[in-house]
Amino acid sequence: MDTTRRGFLKTAATAAGAAAVTGDLAHAQIHDHQVVPSDPALRAKALESLLVEKGLVDPAALDTLVQTYEEKIGPRDGARVVARAWVDAAYKQRLLTDADKAIGELGYGGEQGEHMVVVENTPKVHNVIVCTLCSCYPWAVLGLPPVWYKSDAYRSRVVIDPRGVLHEFGLDLPEEVEVRVWDSTAELRYLVLPQRPRETEKLKEEELAVLVTRDAMIGVANVSPPQKAQQKEEKK
Amino acid sequence: MNGVHDMGGMQNFGAIPREENERVFHAPWEGRIWALRQALKPWGKWNADASRYAMSMIPAAEYLRMSYYERQAAALEELLVASGLATRAEIESGQPAPDSPKAIAPLATDQVPLVIAKGHPARRNDGVPARFQAGQQVRARNIHPPGHTRLPRYARGKLGTIDRDHGIFIFPDTNAHFLGEKPQHVYAVRFAARELWGAQTGAGPRDAVYIDLWDEYLEPI
Numbered sequence: 150m151d152t153t154r155r156g157f158l159k160t161a162a163t164a165a166g167a168a169a170v171t172g173d174l175a176h177a178q179i180h181d182h183q184v185v186p187s188d189p190a191l192r193a194k195a196l197e198s199l200l201v202e203k204g205l206v207d208p209a210a211l212d213t214l215v216q217t218y219e220e221k222i223g224p225r226d227g228a229r230v231v232a233r234a235w236v237d238a239a240y241k242q243r244l245l246t247d248a249d250k251a252i253g254e255l256g257y258g259g260e261q262g263e264h265m266v267v268v269e270n271t272p273k274v275h276n277v278i279v280c281t282l283c284s285c286y287p288w289a290v291l292g293l294p295p296v297w298y299k300s301d302a303y304r305s306r307v308v309i310d311p312r313g314v315l316h317e318f319g320l321d322l323p324e325e326v327e328v329r330v331w332d333s334t335a336e337l338r339y340l341v342l343p344q345r346p347r348e349t350e351k352l353k354e355e356e357l358a359v360l361v362t363r364d365a366m367i368g369v370a371n372v373s374p375p376q377k378a379q380q381k382e383e384k385k
Numbered sequence: 386m387n388g389v390h391d392m393g394g395m396q397n398f399g400a401i402p403r404e405e406n407e408r409v410f411h412a413p414w415e416g417r418i419w420a421l422r423q424a425l426k427p428w429g430k431w432n433a434d435a436s437r438y439a440m441s442m443i444p445a446a447e448y449l450r451m452s453y454y455e456r457q458a459a460a461l462e463e464l465l466v467a468s469g470l471a472t473r474a475e476i477e478s479g480q481p482a483p484d485s486p487k488a489i490a491p492l493a494t495d496q497v498p499l500v501i502a503k504g505h506p507a508r509r510n511d512g513v514p515a516r517f518q519a520g521q522q523v524r525a526r527n528i529h530p531p532g533h534t535r536l537p538r539y540a541r542g543k544l545g546t547i548d549r550d551h552g553i554f555i556f557p558d559t560n561a562h563f564l565g566e567k568p569q570h571v572y573a574v575r576f577a578a579r580e581l582w583g584a585q586t587g588a589g590p591r592d593a594v595y596i597d598l599w600d601e602y603l604e605p606i
């Protein structure tokens with residue numbers, strides 16, 4: 150088993166890298182019984198079993214956590230926020246000026262959505278969200294991020310070549326549109342308020358919410374008008 | 386630390402891997418690792434910044450080879466050992482040490498919705514004065530700290546404009562190393578794309594990157 154990846158985290162006291170590297174790695178090699186394999190699935194299983202046996206975690210809580218983000222918290226939540234902003238001008242104003250409060254009105258917030266900022270797409274401005282340093286993402290309104298958002302390709306490229314990235318997602322913006330990329334380097338979590346598509350004047354809030362996609366709320370897509378959205382859905 | 390995790394502006398990582406109707410977790414173990422990280426937070430042995438720092442400390446070649454959840458798993462093992470919640474020998478054997486005491490898990494399943502709803506706010510109300518104001522020109526400092534930082538390399542030394550003051554937040558550079566929260570203002574700073582990347586990148590004259598930066602990362606012009 151490779152041990153190169155073990156012991157890379159020096160103790161807190163070595164903050165500035167000043168203190169000597171501890172003997173962690175050597176220690177690990179000496180005591181390495183090589184029982185737990187390096188396969189991620191088996192290794193995760195062994196780690197969970199160890200932590201459960203030590204009483205450090207409750208396996209039922211793990212089930213609930215997974216279930217919550219698989220079934221309850223997800224992009225439908227953000228879509229409801231967007232749809233409300235499209236039909237209620239006063240709500241939209243609150244959303245853009247005090248996002249935590251406005252999002253809280255619909256019952257969302259909390260973990261990785263404690264400090265929200267909503268940025269609005271207009272005919273003149275298009276916003277895109279990224280976290281170049283890790284993969285910060287507004288869990289509270291979009292759930293956990295897709296693989297592409299966490300990919301090295303997206304994280305590295307969208308800041309230097311946003312128009313190229315958007316093209317890869319099938320979105321070509323006119324030159325006169327200002328592209329703003331928001332790098333989530335701090336604890337603020339961003340949500341894009343996409344433009345309301347045309348031909349949706351008669352739609353109700355719930356019908357509008359169905360049109361809003363996760364990708365549009367990250368800013369790598371626009372929201373398609375109903376007919377087009379339906380065609381897209383049928384193609385799948 | 387100038388690690389490979391700080392990848393804004395790097396090139397040649399290929400096409401962005403996209404998947405239709407993607408599942409939240411691609412294999413059960415990904416969900417378990419993610420959930421372990423959440424369920425261990427209430428021990429209070431580390432914080433979000435220490436956790437991000439642990440990820441960034443994965444040796445570069447390993448980091449690039451690993452999937453996102455492999456990185457989470459590797460960082461979690463390090464945090465467990467560094468915090469003393471588990472020993473390296475226990476992790477490698479998958480067995481508790483014979484003398485290991487049995488703990489009581491701080492996160493019970495009925496508390497999960499509450500803990501999610503509460504989150505982990507990083508805003509502080511310390512009354513620390515702001516050094517900058519919206520509209521002001523600033524320069525991101527040209528610093529290369531060997532420890533944790535959230536000032537991305539591509540912004541260092543570049544000129545920007547304060548777009549807005551987000552308020553006062555925990556400072557990651559100290560918090561990640563358990564050296565205190567050192568609360569200070571965070572600003573969204575607007576950098577013109579051409580200031581960051583030059584004029585030849587195909588960026589429009591008004592295109593920009595907004596980066597959230599702490600007071601200490603900035604200097605006045």
